[in-house]
Amino acid sequence: MAESQQGRAARLELELQRDGPTCAWCAREFGSHVVPTTDHLVPRVKGGPSRLENEVAACRRCNRERGHRSPVDWLEECGRRGWTPDAGRVLRVLTSLEEVVAVHGGHRRARPYLDNQLRRLRKHDQVSDFQDVHETGPNG
């Protein structure tokens, strides 16, 4: 099974540089008690590749608790928990994966899942939707 050229630790380092030193889901800053891990947006079981364009840094707790939930389902759950998930980051990273697929092809198995997630994210239109679910506007 072909993995990416970079190891997981190297990718994590690049993801932290790209997105900042916080968990994508709970927004906590990484440190000795909040350990960063790489979290696949499109899960591996859905054909999601192990590459920068499909991963965000997430704390171990969030990574574990998310399990196989989709990014959008999990963003909504984070909002319900009163966290401030970085939906903008998720949209950015999934958009970059969409570009990779458009340019290089491949990842055929991941595409329907990816399309579905992007459609749902873009429908939310305000990424801040995920951060104040208690205060929903009339635009439903």
Ligand SMILES: [Zn+2]
């Ligand atoms: Zn977290």
